[in-house]
Amino acid sequence: MSRYRLGPSRGQEEILLRHCADARYVWNLCVEQESWWRPGRGKMPGFAERCRQLTEARAGNPWLAEGSVIVQQQAVRDHAQAMANFFAGTHLCPRWRKVGRDEGFRIVHLKQRDVRRLNRRRGEVKIPKAGWVRFRWSRAVPGNAKSFRVTRDRAGRWHIAFAAIPVPVDGPGTGEAVGIDRGIAVSGALSTGEMLRVPGLTAAEAARLLRLQRILARARRGSGRRRKVKQAAGRLKAREADRRKDWCEKTSTDIARRFDVIRVEDLSIKSMTRSARGTISAPGRNVAAKAALNRGISRSGWGLLARRLEDKAPGRVERVNPAFSSQRCSACGHVASESRESQALFRCVACAYTENADVNAAKNIAAGHAVTARGGLGVARPVNREPQPAPPA
Secondary structure, three states: OEEEEEOOOHHHHHHHHHHHHHHHHHHHHHHHHHHOOOOOOOOOOOHHHHHHHHHHHHHHOHHHHOOOHHHHHHHHHHHHHHHHHHHHOOOOOOOOOOOOOOEEEEEOOOOHHHEEEOOOOEEEEEEOOOEEEEEEOOOOOOOOOOEEEEEEOOOOOEEEEEEOOOOOOOOOOOOOEEEEEEOOOOOEEEOOOOEEOOOOOOHHHHHHHHHHHHHHHHOOOOOHHHHHHHHHHHHHHHHHHHHHHHHHHHHHHHHHHHOOEEEEEOOOHHHHOOOOOEOOOOEOOOHHHHHHHHHHHHHHOHHHHHHHHHHHOOOOEEEEOOOOOOOEOOOOOOEOHHHEOOOOEEEOOOOOOEEEHHHHHHHHHHOOOOEOOOOOEOOOOOOOOOOOOOOOO
16 A cells, blocks of 8 residues: 545545545445344345445435445445455454544546646545545555545544555565564564664653543543544544554565565464453453553554565565573573563573573574473474373274
């Protein structure tokens, strides 16, 4: 995806908001239809059948027929793709979309004449019923793009993303491998000794966000004050997300250009960020501390960095089992929890090798070492097991 900042006029913004409302309405209809399914009721209608149902709904509801049929049909297709991802086990079940949180729509059958450049900084794209809408020409628009998606974030900013397969980043051809250890204090530690940190909000911005969140908690729902405070807080959160995405893009491009083999930990971030609240009958412990840890993991951009590396360096990214990588000495291979003296210091109890703990773990990841509790490799089963009785003849 190549994303650009969109700058619609006041009248065009009203049309774009109408497209977002239509897409959200059709999406929620599909979600409601799926919620009525029960075992034994047969197969749910597919994309073609739902498009026929949409045609009937447009014929019976003039307000729906006033909207763009392309926007509404693509909302049906988006839901069909979301259900396919859910059954494949890669995504969660599609949920309801809310006003102000999931604003966007997709346009297909994009032609080259629908995008034109005005000057060095501005371009225009043709959007159904809105006409020519200007956007910031920050880089060349992909010539092979066949569709685009228009979105509006919580800060009220409009963006357009042209769908195109990006060109992979070529490696140096030296065969050099690098390991990346992801953490909270240090977002990414490379086996070369480099420490990478995600830029977040400044101290003043974080204090202002906290103050806005407290005001938001006291504001009355539906009031103009609550809307203004919510938008101000959304701008700060969007600024933090933009900095994180920019860091991930630049860092992943730099790593893909410098190394031929990139090894990262095979982490289940979804499981690591699961809440510790528990249930009413069995409440969890240290819930506040676990919530702070979850926020730290989310702010570090672990998943986005690994995903962008796989996109830019296809076939050159390997996921390594992270078991005991922080307790293994990268010099002699000895595994002991006592070697990890602190969060930042690693001193091997066997050979006295001293190194930053994150860099030591990154070196183990770069070597592809995955140690199990028995001391063997994670890929091949360990051989230092007790003798087992022979099976009966």
